[in-house]
């Protein structure tokens with residue numbers, strides 16, 4: 441049964457382009473087959489309500505497994521499009537805002553900017569959301585370039601993908617702490633009679649995360665896929681770190697603009713456009729704006745007040761939650777899995 445897509449223009453156009461009865465039935469059949477396949481995968485409840493299924497070595501919420509399959513087979517971006525990719529809780533919201541504000545800076549002034557009234561997720565749609573309506577969206581009708589976002593692992597992207605990719609990663613210690621807080625809030629907001637599942641035990645969550653069992657995990661495999669690809673094809677994959685961006689957002693925004701094919705001109709530099717965008721998209725500014733927005737984002741984000749996505753926005757908050765043993769454990773896994781490939785998170789020293 442087709443569900444009504446909840447997108448405003450221009451994204452609603454993907455679902456509105458003329459479709460014959462044959463198209464509609466074909467899409468229904470495609471999604472039914474994906475749902476059938478996903479219903480055969482066992483469900484893991486430990487991160488409830490973010491239940492998980494293991495699909496091609498990555499842990500994904502059951503409602504998103506069929507959409508991931510649809511993205512894998514039917515997402516066909518143009519070379520000009522831009523895909524921003526993150527692990528959950530690694531700065532998706534921030535990167536969506538920065539990339540959108542940068543790419544469309546000639547269309548809006550700061551005082552009438554869409555980010556003042558709509559969420560970053562409405563400006564940069566989540567692929568797993570866009571491909572979740574029993575309809576294969578026709579993205580060729582969207583303006584070129586369009587920015588999309590996803591949490592899909594590199595190995596799960598379509599093999600023929602030819603667009604530019606921006607990957608943002610974050611120290612796993614802060615990613616884990618942020619994720620635990622989100623799940624806590626989701627649990628509290630889920631109406632359930634069973635009080636025993638309200639609290640997500642921190643130690644248990646930590647064990648799962650370190651074993652690679654977390655939404656879109658294993659964390660390290662997810663990061664490594666994009667890291668390797670950024671080394672292989674640096675002109676197509678830009679690899680960014682949350683901690684480095686927090687330290688110097690202005691030079692990272694310049695780098696992002698260049699990569700997206702819209703570098704800042706001398707005039708823009710002189711007029712402070714780079715700093716203006718950084719300020720517009722800053723944690724404090726977006727958090728303040730978010731409170732008044734009508735959230736039409738993903739199901740997960742609609743379950744929570746928008747402010748839940750703006751918790752602290754700090755580097756090194758893990759120092760307030762992780763024991764020394766936990767820190768050593770996560771650092772050791774990072775060292776074992778990533779250092780050999782030249783990737784580390786040394787810039788994320790704890791800032792209490």
Ligand code: PAP
Nearest residue numbers: 528529530531532533534618722723750751752753
């Ligand atoms: P998602 O996976 O649910 O989309 P995502 O936006 O990737 O979440 O990450 C949320 C984290 O980014 C939160 O971190 P925290 O829990 O440690 O505080 C959130 O506060 C942080 N964040 C959101 N917006 C910004 C921003 N503009 N600048 C820096 N950090 C931000």
